[in-house]
Amino acid sequence: MSDEQQFSEIERIRLAKLAALKERGIEPFPPRVERTYTSVEAIQTFEKDETKPVKPTLVGRVRSIRTMGKIIFAHIEDGFGTVQLFIRSNDVGAENLDLFRDYFDIGDFVQASGEMFRTKAGEVSLNVKEFRMIAKAITPLPAAKDEEVDGEIVRHATLADPEVRYRQRYADLAVNPQVREIFRIRAAVVRALREFLDKNDFLEVETPVLQPVYGGAAARPFTTHHNQLKQDLYLRISFELYLKRLLVGGIERVYEIGRDFRNEGVDRKHNPEFTMLEFYMAYADYQRVMDLTEEMLQHTAKQVLGGTKLTYQGNAIDLGVDWPRIELSEAILEFAGIDLSKHADATSLAKAMADKKYNVPPGASRGKLIDDLVGSQVEPKLVQPSFLFNYPREISPLAKSTPGDPTIVERFEGYMGGFEICNAFSELNDPLDQLARFEEMGRSMKADDEDLHPMDEDYLRAMRYGMPPNGGFGMGIDRLTMLFTDQPNIREVILFPHLRKRDE
RNA sequence: GGGCGCGUAGCUCAACGGCAGAGCAGUGGCCUUUUAAGCCAUUGGUUGGAGGUUCGAAUCCUCCCGCGCUCACCA
CATH class of the missing domain: 3.30.930.10 (Bira Bifunctional Protein; Domain 2)
Structure with missing residues (x-):
């Protein structure tokens, strides 16, 4: 089977981006990264006193990208939360802005340094001075934004198929916090x-x-x-x-x-x-x-x-x-309506259960019948x-x-x-x-x-x-x-x- | 193991016997404060698999695979 067949269109595009990065001398999977704050620490530290500069190096996985000409907004997620990156041509240079726009995708892990600030819309974000790829994602994360037809409910269509969620728990965890x-x-x-x-x-x-x-x-x-x-x-x-x-x-x-x-x-x-x-x-x-x-x-x-x-x-x-604390025989009397003291053997108890239209496994011992009674008549009621x-x-x-x-x-x-x-x-x-x-x-x-x-x-x-x-x-x-x-x-x-x- | 249901694009879902579609994601373009960004254009499908019915099947039938619910089994 050739690569053409085993990779999806999106994966082939990302593999091409990966090759292009290497071509430019960029290692998409570097052995070491730097991090001085978690997403949450960076935001909280800045919020304590917004007049004091906070200059963190953050890492995380890209979860959204909004490109607006010469600026890019992106959210990255680490193990603690998410934080918005603000990447501006003026700050990183036109070439680097193009690099991010052309080769960075949702799902990639990145490292970014800069200074915390508050955007016009009010979100505490990182004004990025430098960034780099620390791990490229080939397969797209199974998540997408979803829009209700009548425009009322906002919903993110993330992985919901139980089979895929269990078989690929890594993907489930990655998209479902x-x-x-x-x-x-x-x-x-x-x-x-x-x-x-x-x-x-x-x-x-x-x-x-x-x-x-x-x-x-x-x-x-x-x-x-x-x-x-x-x-x-x-x-x-x-x-x-x-x-x-x-x-x-x-x-x-x-x-x-x-x-x-x-x-x-x-x-x-x-x-x-x-x-x-x-x-x-x-x-x-x-x-x-x-x-x-x-x-x-x-x-x-x-x-x-x-x-x-x-x-x-x-x-x-x-x-x-x-x-x-309920004695078993009392619980059976109360919830199943059967008085065990009146049914000393399996035959008698089986008949009483059959009279009540309860399921009676053939050939079961008295103990097994009692166990069945508990399971079907008593257990569901014990909330x-x-x-x-x-x-x-x-x-x-x-x-x-x-x-x-x-x-x-x-x-x-x-x-x-x-x-x-x-x-x-x-x-x-x-x-x-x-x-x-x-x-x-x-x-x-x-x-x-x-x-x-x-x-x-x-x-x-x-x-x-x-x-x-x-x-x-x-x-x-x-x-x-x-x-x-x-x-x-x-x-x-x-x-x-x-x-x-x-x-x- | 039995019964019922489900399986359509990367994700969430339409179409339910008559040209296989939408949103998001992706790709190309515009855009220097967005956050469901917006606008224009566009790619992407062996409709789980195999067979059958039919002029015509994602749709109906049979079998197989997988999942879910449920019953059975589980001192």
Whole structure:
């Protein structure tokens, strides 16, 4: 394929400009640049006292150009804001003005020096004395100004196609400042969580991503292989079993923030790799963890948003109140109209659900049915932050049973904005009970080979050395970020979300 | 995996069986205080791909590719 075919007309023109610059002895990609102020610093410094000269050297990407004969106005954008360049033939010389006009394009990175001043229209700008190219752009940025037909609404037509936005996130970020803001908030969320846990004496650790035995959650793993060891390995689906090994080792409070990988369906709440926070706290139970969860998320909201109130998809949410704690069976009675105490087995519960016209997966266990009820009838209604607690044992193999009822475990999930954000329990620390649970799971899994989970013998050995009673917690950082940035889709808070491969 | 929808110029979108268009971007020109600059001129398309129906297909049909929504799946 020739260059003629693989480059667009605009790109060919820009390549010609690039060649022309080199021809004139100008290096379009110099190795070093100078900068004495950011855009915002230059403007603010000047505004403090406009009688005092401010002579900055600025850098940035050209975002607009308005040529008016012997003067040129252009806006450049750096990582902090934008600033207008004022380039006048009288100041830079006719030759340089022509150079800018003929060879500089929107998208190019430039360096410019001069003196700050205020234009007749009132905008603080740089009166340019010298400028130079510091990086030439070949491909035009996917943005353009747009004009409403009836002249009412002013709108810039920037990249909107979700497919291109995700596949070419660099272009999305370059033209959509609100997208950059999402990832600043995301970073602030993680920072605030870390800060909170560090302050509460939790030790941050890193545990293996490549695991010989996967566990700690219900999901199919990604499989890989180590050549020299001649052994299959799995990308972790959770950190749980490794972090709890550390409790055995005498670390009382431990947490990890990192990536989990689950080989499952992709939708607006699921990406194959996602960021998880898990912490484990010795000598705490799940009620104590609920208290800490409330505190942690209130702290995070204050740090990130400056307060405890946020709006998610049109719903006002306040994290600042005491979160309601609703027993799971009560929530199901209230929101789904089914009294679990009257349906002690799967058959009976399935019938009750069918009577209510709820979806009933065939062959599901009672625990699975309850989980489905929560997901379809309860979860969407939990817009304000709240906890559901006391879950069925059969869907919680790592949680400790309640003292009064062996079929129920001390587990809670936190909900906000109509979806689950965290999952926690009083961790099971009895190795014999844990072995029984694994065997139980193994049996119920045999019906479906794909989901068969291996037994983690080493984890059981660790438990036999003695594990302190503890409360554990897991939370999806991506989903929390969705709430804090009011985004309906997880792809909006992941820089490079997974998409199907496309032949180009 | 199922259902529904979408895919047209660099970007945002029209045209919906009858000559493939607009705004912005680009290119050439005028313009020394613009900022949606303005004015004049102008380039740019295998309408996601392949096949079919038709005198004629961006438009209708089939298949494929990709994306979105949704359902299912997801201890």
